[in-house]
Amino acid sequence: MKTIENRKFLKQNDPAVYAALKGEEQRQQSGIELIPSENYTFPEVLASLGSVFTNKYSEGYPGRRYYGGQTFTDEIENLARDRAKTVFNCEHANVQPLSGSAMNQAVYLGLLEPGDTIMAMDLSHGGHLTHGAPVSHMGKLFNFVRYVTNPLDGSIDYDRVRQDALASKPKMILCGYTSYPRDIEYERFKTIADEVGAVTMTDASHFGGLVAGGAMNNPFDFGFDVVTTTTHKSLRGPRGGMILCSRKLASKIDKSVFPGLQGGPHMNAIAAIAVTLLKAQSEEFRQYAQQVIKNARTLADALIKRQMTLITGGTDNHMLVLDTVSSFGIDGRRAEEALDAVSITTNKQIIPDDPNPPLRPSGIRIGTPAATTRGMREADMEQLADWIVDCLQNPEDEAMQVRMRDDVESFCRKFPVPGI
Numbered sequence: 001m002k003t004i005e006n007r008k009f010l011k012q013n014d015p016a017v018y019a020a021l022k023g024e025e026q027r028q029q030s031g032i033e034l035i036p037s038e039n040y041t042f043p044e045v046l047a048s049l050g051s052v053f054t055n056k057y058s059e060g061y062p063g064r065r066y067y068g069g070q071t072f073t074d075e076i077e078n079l080a081r082d083r084a085k086t087v088f089n090c091e092h093a094n095v096q097p098l099s100g101s102a103m104n105q106a107v108y109l110g111l112l113e114p115g116d117t118i119m120a121m122d123l124s125h126g127g128h129l130t131h132g133a134p135v136s137h138m139g140k141l142f143n144f145v146r147y148v149t150n151p152l153d154g155s156i157d158y159d160r161v162r163q164d165a166l167a168s169k170p171k172m173i174l175c176g177y178t179s180y181p182r183d184i185e186y187e188r189f190k191t192i193a194d195e196v197g198a199v200t201m202t203d204a205s206h207f208g209g210l211v212a213g214g215a216m217n218n219p220f221d222f223g224f225d226v227v228t229t230t231t232h233k234s235l236r237g238p239r240g241g242m243i244l245c246s247r248k249l250a251s252k253i254d255k256s257v258f259p260g261l262q263g264g265p266h267m268n269a270i271a272a273i274a275v276t277l278l279k280a281q282s283e284e285f286r287q288y289a290q291q292v293i294k295n296a297r298t299l300a301d302a303l304i305k306r307q308m309t310l311i312t313g314g315t316d317n318h319m320l321v322l323d324t325v326s327s328f329g330i331d332g333r334r335a336e337e338a339l340d341a342v343s344i345t346t347n348k349q350i351i352p353d354d355p356n357p358p359l360r361p362s363g364i365r366i367g368t369p370a371a372t373t374r375g376m377r378e379a380d381m382e383q384l385a386d387w388i389v390d391c392l393q394n395p396e397d398e399a400m401q402v403r404m405r406d407d408v409e410s411f412c413r414k415f416p417v418p419g420i
């Protein structure tokens with residue numbers, strides 16, 4: 001591994017890319033990352049990603065490849081698959097999906113026929129684009145029936161889900177969300193799915209690391225058929241996706257990923273996924289997963305104490321969805337920009353039945369996985385809540401922003417970013 005020499009080559013031969021890389025390192029170190037889908041990965045993951053595995057084509061699966069020279073790629077893919085099965089207590093794992101979207105597409109295309117009905121959460125209530133948003137290819141290819149959350153408390157109305165399922169007879173019922181801060185009653189979904197003969201799928205992309213660390217329920221403990229998760233969010237791995245499933249679905253899933261949807265897997269990412277899944281078995285990771293949730297709850301309580309409106313009134317996971325229009329009279333884009341100006345990174349977010357468009361929505365989404373990775377704890381969340389509220393109450397106060405940015409950046413120096 002010649003990481004230091006490789007960096008020197010980059011600096012010498014492509015100063016523009018090198019400068020951007022240094023700038024991004026500086027940005028990540030000096031600000032607080034609160035986008036709930038982001039994290040700081042392990043140094044061992046960075047080493048695996050920047051390795052010679054990136055040179056290799058490995059279409060196929062271990063023992064059945066379309067190219068020679070697979071001794072070590074087979075080794076790492078087997079390691080990654082076995083570790084995934086151990087961590088998520090499941091019968092089969094496919095670690096080749098290049099991203100979360102490809103991962104979900106591969107499941108639908110592998111288990112269903114175009115035109116089949118899938119029940120999933122509406123986009124503005126927390127569902128992902130691949131859960132059938134009309135603008136997505138999946139929304140055009142399959143017949144999505146969307147369920148929504150209760151406007152009073154943000155809960156899922158399972159009786160309503162059941163009625164809709166009995167009426168629409170979906171082939172698949174999907175739970176697991178991209179912007180929903182509450183836990184899921186898997187047994188209720190499973191009972192409804194059994195009643196209508198549907199496959200059960202959880203998209204655990206956001207909270208896969210919290211399941212791996214034992215801090216949230218594992219859908220397989222409730223008899224779910226398929227769980228998908230990205231590997232770079234709460235799991236702290238490289239960018240990628242995994243499909244976990246029962247043995248009886250394994251062949252359909254594998255064929256759907258390759259050759260159905262993808263070509264050559266990114267073996268450097270698969271090496272890094274293997275590394276991540278070893279880390280995920282450690283006591284340290286279990287504590288990390290618990291702390292992510294403790295930090296999110298503390299942050300939620302502190303924001304509520306300062307009169308901020310949280311969608312669903314709080315959180316059970318790593319994420320908070322904040323209504324900035326009702327809290328401060330500013331839209332999510334303005335809130336994101338104001339927080340960016342003080343080196344706190346969040347993302348604008350539509351809220352349930354948002355009257356505003358996605359690029360100027362009514363809220364922002366924040367989460368604690370990255371801050372927790374840096375070692376921030378409950379007391380730090382209280383400080384963060386004060387900064388967020390002070391900043392959003394005065395989004396035009398540039399002098400205050402300059403002072404606050406200095407405070408945030410000096411605070412960040414106490415919490416080094418792993419791998420930088």
Ligand code: DSN
Pocket residue numbers: 037100128178
């Ligand atoms: N982009 C991811 C997120 O931020 O939640 C989902 O695809």
